[in-house]
Amino acid sequence: MKKIILSILLVTNLMFANKVPEINLGFLYQNIYVSQREAAVAFRAWISKLEKRTDVKINVKFYQDENSILVDYLDKKILNSIMINPVIFLKNSAILKRVSKKYYTFQISDEKYIKYYLIKNKKFNKKKSSNLKNHDIVFNTEDSVGKLWFDKYCLENYKKPYREVVSKEINLSKQIKVIYEVFFNENTLAVVNNELYNTAVELNPQLKKDLEVVSQSPKMFSLIIGMFSKELSSETMDKLMNVIEEFNTSDYGQDILSIASLNKVVYIESDEIKRYEKFYKEYLKLKNRYKRK
Numbered sequence: 001m002k003k004i005i006l007s008i009l010l011v012t013n014l015m016f017a018n019k020v021p022e023i024n025l026g027f028l029y030q031n032i033y034v035s036q037r038e039a040a041v042a043f044r045a046w047i048s049k050l051e052k053r054t055d056v057k058i059n060v061k062f063y064q065d066e067n068s069i070l071v072d073y074l075d076k077k078i079l080n081s082i083m084i085n086p087v088i089f090l091k092n093s094a095i096l097k098r099v100s101k102k103y104y105t106f107q108i109s110d111e112k113y114i115k116y117y118l119i120k121n122k123k124f125n126k127k128k129s130s131n132l133k134n135h136d137i138v139f140n141t142e143d144s145v146g147k148l149w150f151d152k153y154c155l156e157n158y159k160k161p162y163r164e165v166v167s168k169e170i171n172l173s174k175q176i177k178v179i180y181e182v183f184f185n186e187n188t189l190a191v192v193n194n195e196l197y198n199t200a201v202e203l204n205p206q207l208k209k210d211l212e213v214v215s216q217s218p219k220m221f222s223l224i225i226g227m228f229s230k231e232l233s234s235e236t237m238d239k240l241m242n243v244i245e246e247f248n249t250s251d252y253g254q255d256i257l258s259i260a261s262l263n264k265v266v267y268i269e270s271d272e273i274k275r276y277e278k279f280y281k282e283y284l285k286l287k288n289r290y291k292r293k
Contacts, residue, residue: 021236030142080229087144090280100227103268115219138190146191155286
């Protein structure tokens with residue numbers, strides 16, 4: 001009988017020893033990719049290479065709805081890592097910080113963070129430039145961070161939320177179209193990140209001649225915030241991030257990352273999270289101060 005029990009224990013231990021660790025990753029993709037198909041194609045090669053180098057099984061589920069990804073991560077616990085846009089993180093930071101232990105983000109250039117520009121056409125009506133009420137504002141549809149920054153800008157400068165300041169809000173799905181909307185329309189403003197703007201004016205120098213940056217945010221934003229659950233073993237997390245660091249610094253890894261339109265994947269430090277939260281608290285304070293009675 002003892003031999004049977006020992007045999008069962010031995011087989012069980014071998015099964016668990018040989019079990020491949022898994023990361024169940026949820027990705028709210030719209031802040032980086034236009035469609036789920038684009039996100040899946042971009043990630044396929046990158047995830048495949050990660051799995052081979054780490055012996056970690058990575059299951060990716062793409063989400064369009066913020067509530068669904070938060071429920072699966074926080075309540076159902078079927079995800080042990082998620083990537084969401086920063087505004088969702090800030091709205092839920094208290095509970096997310098309680099269940100998460102490490103944060104990471106994507107770089108789309110050599111710079112870790114991006115900043116936002118408020119841009120105008122140089123032919124913008126100067127007589128009315130101090131009053132945005134007669135002008136439209138253009139955003140990328142999924143860029144909630146840019147909208148938040150512009151709302152804070154309006155609260156600070158006009159003591160009103162942006163929807164009470166501008167004439168009309170225009171949302172465009174393709175980021176480059178946001179810039180060209182201002183280029184072709186003299187009385188239109190737009191909010192774009194500096195990486196997009198710099199790339200656009202480099203490709204088309206005429207844009208730089210006709211467009212002007214009215215205001216800019218601090219360089220502290222990212223397109224995505226990722227995090228690992230505290231329930232994920234540190235060994236698995238470190239194994240994954242060590243290989244990602246190799247990808248960040250090698251030509252081979254850069255080729256793989258470029259397929260996913262990425263430059264690097266890096267940790268976000270705790271003081272950087274605090275800076276995000278400080279910005280958001282300042283925004284909420286302004287929003288509460290100037291809200292309609």
